[in-house]
Amino acid sequence: MSIALIAALPFLGALLPGLMIRAGRDACAAMTGAVTLLALILLATNAPTVLAGGTVETRIDWLPALGLNASFMLDGLGLLFAGLILGIGLLIILYARYYLAEADPMGQFFTYLLLFQGAMLGIVLSNNILLLLIFWELTSLSSFLLIGYWKHLPEGRQGARMALAVTGGGGLCLIAGMLILGGIVGSYDLTVILQNKDQIQASDWYLPALILILLGAFTKSAQFPFHFWLPHAMAAPTPVSAYLHSATMVKAGLFLMARLWPVLAGTPEWFWIVATTGLVTMVVAATIALFKDDLKAVLAFSTVSHLGMITMLLGFGTKAAATVAVFHIINHATFKAALFMTAGIVEHAAHTRNLRRLGGLRALMPITFTIALLAALAMAGIPPLNGFLSKELMLQEAALTVWLTPWAMGVLATTGAILSAGYSFRFLAGGFLGPVRDDYPHAPHDPGPGLWAAPALLAGLVVLIGLFPMVAAAWLVDVAASAVTGEAVRAKITLCPRLRRLWDATPRPEAKPIFDWVIEGLATATRAVTERLHDGSLSRAIALAVLAIAGAAGWAFLGGSHTAGTRALLAVEPAALAVWAVVMLAALALPFLHRNRLVALVLTGVVGLLIAPIFALFSAPDLALTQISVEVVTILLMLLALNFLPKSTPLESRPLRRLRDAGIAGIAGLGIGGLAWAMLTRAPAFEPISGFHLAQSKPGAGGTNAVNTIIVDFRGYDTFGEIIVLGIAALVIFALSETLLRSPVVTRRLASTPPQREDGDRHPIMLVVAARLLLPMAMMVGVYIYLRGHNMPGGGFVAGLVFAIAYLMQYLASGYVWSHGRQRYDHHVLIGWGVLVASLAGVGAWAFGLPFLTSGYDYFTIWPLDEFELATASIFDLGVFLCVLGAVLLALASLARLGLRTGEAANTRPFDIDPTGKDR
Amino acid sequence: MEALVASLIGVLTAVGIYLMLRRRSFPLILGLTFLSYAVNLFLFASGRLTVNAAPIIGTADSYADPLPQALVLTAIVISFGMTAVLMIMAIGGHLEAGHDRLTLDHPDEDAPQDQPDDQKWDQP
Structure with missing residues (x-):
């Protein structure tokens, strides 16, 4: 574990400088230094094993079947480089503390520095070449941040961009080369690769892999002709130049060559490419360095020259030369x-x-x-x-x-x-x-x-x-x-x-x-x-995207041969035909009537609500329930939004263009409809996995509603993610409405919105009374739907929506201010509780030594009730319920808050007239 | 029955895309709503159509495929969240810019120049 921890420490510690800077510059630097020192001590505790000739390994399997694992190894080469990175890192931190001016944001600097340090350590400690590649790219990114640290200097920004373009481009080549190398050996483990020299050098893919890997190494280590980025990177603050561009990052390429030296070196190709590049770099860069006037430019080109010398030594391919190369790496650093x-x-x-x-x-x-x-x-x-x-x-x-x-x-x-x-x-x-x-x-x-x-x-x-x-x-x-x-x-x-x-x-x-x-x-x-x-017109971009997709699909379709489907079809039922006819009529009327937005909304509601019976007919009662309740909420939302938008869409395009749009839409509709037809008339190509869910629904998850057990149990992790997304969406809406309310332009425009009410009753008493009466009943229905969800159609999603609709009725009837004033808890809190309860239900499984979100259930009898079942999945479903309720209410309430600024007086009473007559 | 569902999916898609090709934010959102109807129905249909076979264990001899149903159920709720976010963005755009056009600049030359609602805001 400790090896992985060495690489992880700087990443964890990168959070600290940003916080510690509030306690002063000394505290910030000291904390950064402490993180580095801790990693160095950890390294030192492992050093005796390595010095005695052993290696220390840590392996965390993730997807072993794909060769993906977090595997770390500390050997002699790793120890040398890790020691350099951490040792010189400590000195650089000390130096940077006194180098950076008062005006420079020091917390940012040390955060970037620690990110870079962690990435470098990752490279030298990785035992898996895929992992190494990730860290390799991370060094390019973090060095980009460091070179461009003085954001006000154009040279800094240009130098950072050039360094990223060159080393990042080389990194892409390296990825390809490493994948080829892993493909040759059949493993991405460095230890395995290093044992297969003969297999690699005999492969036809040796030369492409070698060239690609060397491109990565040469760009990183600034070898000719890629040397030009390094002098421009000197626009960075000097501690960065000293750390990245002399001691560590530019040595990553050398490290890679040294690391893969046992399997790649020793062939004529290696000798000619590596030794020649090194030699040319050494001489050319030394010549340029002689004529530079800038102190740092002299040092930059001399660094390039020394890197060339080390590359050349590695290129010789003899053990003695490689030993000298390693020795010079220390000396040069x-x-x-x-x-x-x-x-x-x-x-x-x-x-x-x-x-x-x-x-x-x-x-x-x-x-x-x-x-x-x-x-x-x-x-x-x-x-x-x-x-x-x-x-x-x-x-x-x-x-x-x-x-x-x-x-x-x-x-x-x-x-x-x-x-x-x-x-x-x-x-x-x-x-x-x-x-x-x-x-x-x-x-x-x-x-x-x-x-x-x-x-x-x-x-x-x-x-x-x-x-x-x-x-x-x-x-x-x-x-x-x-x-x-x-x-x-x-x-x-x-x-x-x-x-x-x-x-x-x-x-x-x-x-x-x-x-x-x-x-x-x-x-x-x-x-x-x-x-x-993409000329700034969204409709143009959408049209092009639709045509491109349709074109690709058409090309694929016409390229194959097709036979008609053979699956037995269901007979048409008259009721279904009626529903179909109404939906089709409403949908097809929309393109002609959509410019009156209220009519468009009504037609959308008709279509959305009538999709529910379609679900119900085809054996999906859960979907029917959800569709109805979501549709109600959606229409309420759109009605509310229409308050702040124009009530009609102007005629903006000529008939020809509308015809063209209809053509594009028609092509897409034909394609999707045809695809649906092709799918429905054929049996699935593979046996669906649902057999498992149906068979295990009762014995495994303790519920008879297979849809609900999939949602809260088998695929509970998906659902967990989805309620979080829903919560985030609601928070985004809240944040956006807050921002809008703070903008003076927006509040001015809201205040000048012409009144849109044409009748006199804002809060008719009949509606208020009905809504009040319905509230407890709707809530009871919600609770019932929630409780039966595990075994019958229903569940947390639908229950949350039913509750939300019951509350929204109160808002509709008596207005935002009156209703909101009577609410004891915040919608944000509901979302938070929802996610918390759902995660507690998941974490609870850990207490029994089971993986996250494993559910359990048992049967209980509490007098005077019959025996009933309690499942931990229903706790999870409670979280879903709370999150859905909070998210829906927060989204609509945020929109409603905009309405408070339209200049209409906010209501403080539940309805327009006072039935007690005191007002009159 | 299959033909009804397939044609419905096709028409909902076509109407959705036609509305998305309009140049104002409100029809775009309605179009996306229609497209979500179509996509949800399509996903649902991937479990093939069955009648009287709700996946409630013990109520039938064979059951409809529950997996697409579970996926579509969450998709319906998520598409509400998406619609709501788009709505507040449309409102924000309209209130900030004074119009709800989706085109950034150079109004199309074949557009008739009747956009009365745009100037309304800026009158004192």
Whole structure:
């Protein structure tokens, strides 16, 4: 369990920063740090097992038949990456606390950061490649939020969009590649896949899978030619650059290559694709980095270059090279994160990152300079820092590798290494060495320890890792570092201007305009298509959709051969024929009469109510009851709504267009009617599953009404969802009516609504008296329908509707204010109770060790009644009842509240005249 | 009998879609209501038609298919919720915009220019 918990902790913790920010910035950062620290401690408790050579696994099965399970694994590689993510994460949180300005919303930042952290941990701990893919996409999304954190900066938004487009696109390729890989092996479990090297490499699908997976890895790890998004992502706040774009996210691609290295590597295809891409990336990016003026741009391209180097090492396919790659991942994470943080400090202090405006900071910012010196020298590969060790080993591996010619690889790798020393020295020389200037945009000075503590710790690690094999060389550090720096810097300064002119004169493609051009083209094309299909006219969109569906259905129909159905048909009954004739007449009259909306409503009511006897005739008494009661409520709702809408629909289209619409509607009607006919004249293709429900209705669920037992028992979970949807719909209506009531335009228009009453009686006394008399009787009927529901037609849905109608009668008779004033409980509360009671009925099963919503029943005898049955399903049905009642009343009451603003005086008495005569 | 039900489903669908193709919100909602009638009947019919066979155990020799009935029962209630949400949206649109047209802009050229109810609101 603990492995899954490590990945889950940041997601759970992501809720906290938003809350803790109210207690101050320190509390917010401390809470974020505590979550990370907790995950790190959990990781540490599992470390001994892994270090001893074992793996720790957690597996939660979900749909094992489909290969879907939440399966986590911690091995050496996972431990290294999880340690990096959490360890550097802690330092970043500390740094970000002091980096972010007062005006920046810190709670948001740490929430995004924790989401990202959780997604990253998910990638490195997943033991199921489908799960890994989900986390992979989550890192793309959360990094989008982080890069675009400063929403007011256009570069931030554009950079975030570019990063999402490139890494998200790569993620799509990766999904395809992983699915192919899983298909080859027949399992999505990483542990199983890793054991099937021969099967994978012998498959015809190896190359497509490899290319697709590598596309995912290369886009994520910014390999040439997808490297261009990373420098643009540097518009993010520096802690994000340090965390995502040097230490963790861009390493996800490397992690994936390392993870699948045992099964994918070792073939010529792997070597040529991976090693070449890595090599080209390393050299190209290092060259660009040498000529950048922005501190963060230098670091961004150097990151790309180092990622290329690691990719290349993985591409060699030898164990020694892969070991070096892993070693360099650690080293690069330490010195590059430290360098990003120093760049952030410099920007903070001097208000610029431009190397041409900096220089001489060594004397002004000695602490920052020391950190930058150590980290940059490690990046340059100066002994005895850790960068030297891995770079040395890399060159050794490259020299042994044959690529085109025996020496080409060695020469190019050495070129890359020299270039990397070059940009490291330029970073140092341009930023820190040289004379102190007097034209900094802001007077630079060392920041407080809050900002430099994190990079200092990393710089300490740089030294420690470098020294570990040769502690005796410690005394060399100061002397060698300063001596070499001085010499190299002088050499570079003399070289720089001429090289610079050459570089500036060389034509080269810029990635951003190309990217923008491609995106712009795609956007224009999609916009053109969309605007033709969907020009803002709803009727046009509906017509096109109907025609498209009809076309597809017609094409499918005409493509096959058909015979007439053979099912025996029922004989026509005269009563049914009469009902059919009336419904048809009412429905067909509607297109001609619909412009008078009241008439349209009456015709709709006729059709809706007459559907109930159709249900009743064809053995569905439950449906008949529901249809009648829902229809009543619907017509009341529409009548109420018509108060606020125009009473007629103007004639807006010419006869030709109406004919066209009738044609479209006719095609759809013919299609659906034909389909219904085809279905009704044939027996089902498969045996319906209802046999089970009918057989188990009594013994399994304890009720004889199979429809009700399906609703409250067999498919209770569906019903549970449905009453929640109904409740949400009612709350949406309430919320919308609240918003409308707050809008000045709406209240002004409501107040100027012309009075619509033509007769004098608002609340006729006969109606009031009848409604009062009916109330208790209707309620009794409702209770009866509810109670019999389990065994006879009825149940919670119908009972709720009957109750609702009884209450609505009171509203109709005596008006909203009078009726509502006499109501003791809120409609919202009814909905809440309904959902609560229904879920309690479900949760209750847990007490007996049974799954959610398992129902039980037994027989009881209470004197003087006969023996009767009590089922837990009826508690669930009570929840349904309450929710339906609350939702219907809330929906109609919300509409009625709008009427209070129409300028008519609200009634405070139950009826218009006072029968006691005191008024007169 | 089957022919009656199938033709009814077809006509309800056609009327529903014709109303949905109007350019005002109220006919659209009526059209959707008709379409829900048709869909509910269709779903119900997928259990095939039977008479005198209500699925109440112990009342008949064979029973109608209860599963489509249970599905349609909840669908009827949910379609009420949907209609109600659409209604408040239509009212809101009408009160906010001063008209209940569904078209965003460029009124169709073949539309006669008689829309008297639109200007009514803005008179003092």
